[in-house]
Amino acid sequence: MEKLEQIKQQIQPVLDQFNVELYEMNWQKAKKSTTLQIAIMHEDGSMDLDTCANVSEKISELLDQLDLVEEEYFLEVCSPGAERLLRNEKEVAAALGKKVAVTLKQEIKGMKEVNGILKTFSDGLVEVEYREKAVVRRLDIPYESIDKIRLAV
DSSP: OOHHHHHHHHHHHHHHHTTOEEEEEEEEEOSSOEEEEEEEEOTTSOOOHHHHHHHHHHHHHHHHHHTOOOSOOEEEEEOOOTTOBOOSHHHHHHTTTSEEEEEEEEEETTEEEEEEEEEEEETTEEEEEEEETTEEEEEEEEGGGEEEEEEOO
16 A cells, blocks of 8 residues: 555544545655645635644654654645645535636637636536626536636635
8 A cells, every 4th residue: 555545544533533634645855855745624625724733733643653654754734725726526616606717628718718706516517707807707617628727816
């Protein structure tokens, strides 16, 4: 079993204890150091520093006890970021009412990208409200036509 998968299984009870979800976990390698980066968020996509600090402390204690990683590394528990990718339908549905940036696989109504407010997501259609000069417009986008969708600031 891959090391990250082992770590993920071991830290899941800590994530459950703090009612957070694992967004992403990876190794960040630099010239002189290695960091295990664990990005977490609440179900609604939010995150706060206190939760990150508390989860980091518990995960650090657990990983020290388990000794799964032989080499020296730093642990970083963080938020996935304000402009994180929405990687699946569940994450898109949780982002209703938020500003998003959408890149399309092919043009729809002459647009390859659209930035606006995610209004609805149902029956495989994502509806984004955007401004074109002074006019507010809406674009229905089939979910399968989206190349990338992320939160936008």
